[in-house]
Amino acid sequence: MxxxxxxxxxxxxxxxxxxxxxxxxxxxxxxxxxxxxxxxxxxxxxxxxxxxxxxxxxxxxxxxxxxxxxxxxxxxxxxxxxxxxxxxxxxxxxxxxGKGYYVPDWATYTKIATVANMTEAMDRYYKSERLNRPDGTRDRLIASNQEEYDAKGFACIASYHDSVNGHSIYVRQAEHGIDIYSSNYA
Known part of the structure; x- marks a missing residue:
């Protein structure tokens, strides 16, 4: 039952x-x-x-x-x-x-140029009045970005308010030199 x-x-x-x-x-x-x-x-x-x-x-x-x-x-x-x-x-x-640092979604960036080195990239895409401040700012920024680039294979060299075109600028390893990428939106 x-x-x-x-x-x-x-x-x-x-x-x-x-x-x-x-x-x-x-x-x-x-x-x-x-x-x-x-x-x-x-x-x-x-x-x-x-x-x-x-x-x-x-x-x-x-x-x-x-x-x-x-x-x-x-x-x-x-x-x-x-x-x-x-x-x-x-x-x-x-x-x-999972990498422990920000990795851009490269599909949202456009390759805009290729340069020989970090100094050329900074000269072309970083606002000169900010880059050329006194007290070694230029050398310090270039060295810092070069260090990040060497460690990760890419680096953000200018945020949208520091770049000459108003977009975030990244550098990335290329076959010959360094590729410059610009975000598709600010």
């Missing part, structure tokens, strides 16, 4: 269904956040200039990712191809962030 369910068994059954529901909710939130992060990255990779619609989309993504707006349900958990794409995106981001 079957015994009636006890309180403990009934509680265990409820807890199991709550845990499964919580796991599904957590998975949905994870993929929705990855979707927003991927959208933000994709706008930066557009081959054309960013327009007002793109800027609004970027602003909305940033608000969602910063917790200033509600995270919408936008990913179908049954779409395994898209989930695989988001998993690949997550792995790429983890690899970039």
């Amino acid at each position: 079957e015994q009636p369910p006890t309180f403990a068994r009934e509680q265990h059954r409820r807890d199991s269904s709550m845990n499964a529901e919580q796991a599904r909710y957590d998975r949905q939130c994870r993929y929705d956040r990855l979707h927003q992060m991927n959208r933000l990255r994709d706008v930066g990779r557009l081959p054309r200039p960013i327009d007002i619609v793109d800027l609004r989309g970027m602003h909305d993504c940033r608000r969602i990712l910063n917790g200033d707006a509600v995270l919408p349900r936008c990913v179908d958990l049954a779409d395994s191809a898209y989930l695989a794409k988001l998993d690949q995106f997550e792995a790429e981001e983890a690899e970039r962030s």
Whole structure:
């Protein structure tokens, strides 16, 4: 004869269904956040200039990712191809962030020149009034950027407010000399 369910068994059954529901909710939130992060990255990779619609989309993504707006349900958990794409995106981001220092998403940068050395790069792309300040500023900045370049294989030689073109400027190893990259947006 079957015994009636006890309180403990009934509680265990409820807890199991709550845990499964919580796991599904957590998975949905994870993929929705990855979707927003991927959208933000994709706008930066557009081959054309960013327009007002793109800027609004970027602003909305940033608000969602910063917790200033509600995270919408936008990913179908049954779409395994898209989930695989988001998993690949997550792995790429983890690899970039796992280095212990910022690594640019090179797809959002444009190669603008090749120079012979760090001094030439700094002379061409760093604002001269800032580079040529007194007390050895020039030598100190060039040495610091050269050290970073030697350690990582790339270096940010000018932020958007220090560069002559108003964009972040990076140098990267090239076959002959040093390649100069400019961010696609300030």
